[in-house]
Amino acid sequence: MEKKPLDGPFGVEISGLNLTQKLDAATRAHVNSAFVDNVVLCFRGQSFKTPDEFLHAVENLGRPMPPVTATYRLPGYEAIEELTNQATDKRTGDDLPLKRGGSWHTDHSNLACPPKATVLYAIEVPELGGNTEFTNLYLAYDALDDNTKQRIRGRRAFHAYLSRRAPRKLLTRTKAEEEGSSGCWQPLVREHPETGRAALYLNPMRCDAVEGLDEAEGDALLDTLYAHCEQPQFQYSHRWRPGDVLIWDNRCALHQATFDFDRHKLRYLHRIMLRGDAPRLAI
Numbered sequence: 001m002e003k004k005p006l007d008g009p010f011g012v013e014i015s016g017l018n019l020t021q022k023l024d025a026a027t028r029a030h031v032n033s034a035f036v037d038n039v040v041l042c043f044r045g046q047s048f049k050t051p052d053e054f055l056h057a058v059e060n061l062g063r064p065m066p067p068v069t070a071t072y073r074l075p076g077y078e079a080i081e082e083l084t085n086q087a088t089d090k091r092t093g094d095d096l097p098l099k100r101g102g103s104w105h106t107d108h109s110n111l112a113c114p115p116k117a118t119v120l121y122a123i124e125v126p127e128l129g130g131n132t133e134f135t136n137l138y139l140a141y142d143a144l145d146d147n148t149k150q151r152i153r154g155r156r157a158f159h160a161y162l163s164r165r166a167p168r169k170l171l172t173r174t175k176a177e178e179e180g181s182s183g184c185w186q187p188l189v190r191e192h193p194e195t196g197r198a199a200l201y202l203n204p205m206r207c208d209a210v211e212g213l214d215e216a217e218g219d220a221l222l223d224t225l226y227a228h229c230e231q232p233q234f235q236y237s238h239r240w241r242p243g244d245v246l247i248w249d250n251r252c253a254l255h256q257a258t259f260d261f262d263r264h265k266l267r268y269l270h271r272i273m274l275r276g277d278a279p280r281l282a283i
């Protein structure tokens with residue numbers, strides 16, 4: 001097993017590790033510390049003959065968690081989703097290709113216990129474009145001025161399923177799905193449960209209000225923080241190769257997919273999220 005930095009300010013590539021094998025405890029611990037230390041981890045050259053092999057591989061990294069909406073689940077699998085640029089919103093009947101994940105967000109932050117990580121397996125990807133981009137929210141938090149840190153530490157934001165301010169639409173939920181995902185208050189600055197470090201915890205798709213601030217003040221604060229996070233020194237853009245398995249830490253990163261490639265080319269990945277804890281306020 002070899003490690004080398006990815007092409008950006010954070011992230012690590014691991015080669016020489018076959019994830020279809022059940023990893024022993026020492027190797028798992030080694031992989032987990034590479035993951036929490038580097039936020040994004042890429043295992044190159046993986047080859048799964050069946051979805052079950054992918055599922056078992058991911059069980060080396062954590063406990064799989066089903067998505068809130070069942071629409072894009074791989075038939076026969078609760079926790080594996082298909083991510084494809086050729087999907088449309090099957091429920092609304094909109095026949096435009098769905099640009100899933102096409103703006104900055106962190107997965108399922110409207111749940112009391114959002115997924116700690118998300119894992120993607122690249123099956124077919126365009127040669128150019130279709131990257132997944134990441135913002136490191138430890139770095140973004142550390143670079144804030146002291147006044148802003150003081151203003152947001154200990155404060156919470158409300159994460160709805162779909163914020164009134166969201167830049168794109170999300171899948172329509174069934175009534176049953178709505179009940180389990182109505183929204184909740186989350187820390188603006190989150191203490192990472194494994195590293196103990198403070199990170200911003202934001203979601204432009206879901207944040208609807210800031211505790212103790214009126215709507216205009218809350219919106220202005222969120223906009224300032226979002227703009228701050230856009231700086232390239234906090235970002236890594238992953239150029240996919242078929243066979244990549246990428247895992248990222250939702251507790252300290254934003255991500256987005258890019259749709260800058262020929263829409264007739266296929267971008268097809270499998271996705272599994274891993275269960276996480278209730279976010280803790282950094283105080």
Ligand SMILES: [Fe+2]
Binds near residue numbers: 107
């Ligand atoms: Fe996502």
